[in-house]
Amino acid sequence: xxxxxxxxxxxxxxxxxxxxxxxxxxxxxxxxxxxxxxxxxxxxxxxxxxxxxxxxxxxxxxxxxxxxxxxxxxxxxxxxxxxxxxxxxxxxxxxxxxxxxxxxxxxxxxxxxxxxxxxxxxxxxxxxxxxxxxxxxxxxxxxxxxxxxxxxxxxxxxxxxxxxxxxxxxxxxxxxxxxxxxxxxxxxxxxxxxxxxxxxxxxxxxxxxxxxxxxxxxxxxxxxxxxxxxxxxxxxxxxxxxxxxxxxxxxxxxxxxxxxxxxxxxxxxxxxxxxxxxxxxxxxxxxxxxxxxxxxxxxxxxxxxxxxxxxxxxxxxxxxxxxxxxxxxxx
Numbered sequence: 001x002x003x004x005x006x007x008x009x010x011x012x013x014x015x016x017x018x019x020x021x022x023x024x025x026x027x028x029x030x031x032x033x034x035x036x037x038x039x040x041x042x043x044x045x046x047x048x049x050x051x052x053x054x055x056x057x058x059x060x061x062x063x064x065x066x067x068x069x070x071x072x073x074x075x076x077x078x079x080x081x082x083x084x085x086x087x088x089x090x091x092x093x094x095x096x097x098x099x100x101x102x103x104x105x106x107x108x109x110x111x112x113x114x115x116x117x118x119x120x121x122x123x124x125x126x127x128x129x130x131x132x133x134x135x136x137x138x139x140x141x142x143x144x145x146x147x148x149x150x151x152x153x154x155x156x157x158x159x160x161x162x163x164x165x166x167x168x169x170x171x172x173x174x175x176x177x178x179x180x181x182x183x184x185x186x187x188x189x190x191x192x193x194x195x196x197x198x199x200x201x202x203x204x205x206x207x208x209x210x211x212x213x214x215x216x217x218x219x220x221x222x223x224x225x226x227x228x229x230x231x232x233x234x235x236x237x238x239x240x241x242x243x244x245x246x247x248x249x250x251x252x253x254x255x256x257x258x259x260x261x262x263x264x265x266x267x268x269x270x271x272x273x274x275x276x277x278x279x280x281x282x283x284x285x286x287x288x289x290x291x292x293x294x295x296x297x298x299x300x301x302x303x304x305x306x307x308x309x310x311x312x313x314x315x316x317x318x319x320x321x322x323x324x325x326x327x328x329x330x331x
Contacts (some may be wrong), residue, residue, distance in 0.1 A: 021029060040059075044318075
């Protein structure tokens with residue numbers, strides 16, 4: 001049975017129970033703070049990043065966690081909403097932003113310990129009526145403490161020039177007439193890219209996000225790289241590499257056929273990819289080839305970051321896990 005049929009069956013069953021069960025009180029996730037949970041670090045998480053030496057991770061139900069010992073122990077931040085959070089970005093060790101469903105943008109001024117709401121779907125709908133219902137934000141990125149972008153479903157693109165005090169809809173600044181979902185923001189060298197559905201790849205041209213000829217027609221979940229090397233990745237293990245800013249592409253043999261959902265660069269400049277099935281891949285030749293890395297435990301990966309302790313921290317549906325040891329030691 002498909003996901004849609006399962007959902008329909010559940011909805012019909014719930015409808016049949018109306019009148020025989022007590023109604024569940026409506027909970028506004030924009031007004032209810034995230035609840036403390038001792039299991040938060042072993043529950044689903046969507047993204048992880050560095051705030052100086054500190055690790056900060058975000059996930060469903062408004063969970064934001066931080067660690068000051070390379071991920072060995074985690075504390076839960078104070079968050080004013082319980083909306084699902086999808087991404088987090090820090091411009092300095094103190095100043096960070098997190099985004100998620102219901103058009104939520106959160107801001108921290110103390111390295112991720114406390115957060116306050118800068119934007120939600122209700123406020124966004126005043127500027128962009130369509131965002132009253134279609135307002136999930138999937139990624140956020142700041143170039144400095146004032147200038148940043150957030151992207152999401154149906155070409156949702158927001159820009160701020162004052163540290164998030166005000167967010168401006170920027171949908172007309174992207175070459176995305178079909179209104180495809182925007183899945184990620186990625187800074188590679190001096191360039192800024194947006195990835196999306198159906199092979200959508202946009203590059204900041206100085207005035208707008210212009211379309212780059214895609215190497216692949218399937219959904220791209222992200223991009224990663226460094227000056228002179230750009231790697232995009234997505235469904236069914238597909239990855240493509242460019243050394244000229246996206247003008248020409250070469251397919252990369254990843255050796256897997258599960259979706260690639262996370263990427264990063266370690267302290268030695270090596271590229272990493274991770275999959276929905278928990279595969280962990282390492283490249284020592286700037287993304288031209290990848291090899292599997294042995295792991296003591298596996299699980300779906302939604303994000304990874306190279307920790308200051310010279311290891312990797314990965315997050316996913318089963319929470320946080322560490323890739324112990326120096327990554328350069330793996331065969």
